[in-house]
Amino acid sequence: MQKTLSIIKPDGVSKKLIGEVVRVFDSAGFRVAAMKMKSLSRTEAEGFYYVHKERPFFTELVEFMTSGPVVVMVLEGDDVIKRNREIMGATDPAEAAPGTIRARWADSKQNNIIHGSDSEESAKFEISYFFSEIEIF
Numbered sequence: 001m002q003k004t005l006s007i008i009k010p011d012g013v014s015k016k017l018i019g020e021v022v023r024v025f026d027s028a029g030f031r032v033a034a035m036k037m038k039s040l041s042r043t044e045a046e047g048f049y050y051v052h053k054e055r056p057f058f059t060e061l062v063e064f065m066t067s068g069p070v071v072v073m074v075l076e077g078d079d080v081i082k083r084n085r086e087i088m089g090a091t092d093p094a095e096a097a098p099g100t101i102r103a104r105w106a107d108s109k110q111n112n113i114i115h116g117s118d119s120e121e122s123a124k125f126e127i128s129y130f131f132s133e134i135e136i137f
């Protein structure tokens with residue numbers, strides 16, 4: 001079984017989409033192995049997105065990710081990294097396939113409701129960034 005990290009971003013929380021998103025994951029057959037709500041500090045957001053630190057949108061991304069609480073989750077399932085990214089849809093909601101989370105609810109490339117790890121390597125880093133072993137069920 002593979003694991004991935006999912007974050008319902010501040011826009012997803014403020015739009016009251018926590019339940020909708022978890023329902024999508026349950027319906028897909030993913031198992032929620034860990035979940036917590038937290039406010040990211042600037043340092044935490046910068047560290048999480050360090051791979052994007054040279055991108056022009058980095059400062060705004062950090063502002064956005066620290067603008068309100070997020071819900072971080074560990075999801076488990078067969079091929080869950082790839083399947084979760086399919087279910088989320090493309091980063092830009094205008095390009096996201098119909099029925100995906102971002103096509104349904106996202107407003108922009110930045111305010112795109114949800115994050116999901118993009119590889120086994122990033123899933124390992126991202127899960128350990130937010131959860132210790134004993135918090136993962």
Ligand code: CMP
Pocket residue numbers: 052057061091109110111112114115116
């Ligand atoms: P996420 O999957 O969390 O990974 C990096 C995030 O940066 C991405 O979702 C978006 O929220 C944001 N992002 C990516 N590309 C752009 C862009 N061109 N403009 C603004 N924000 C972006």
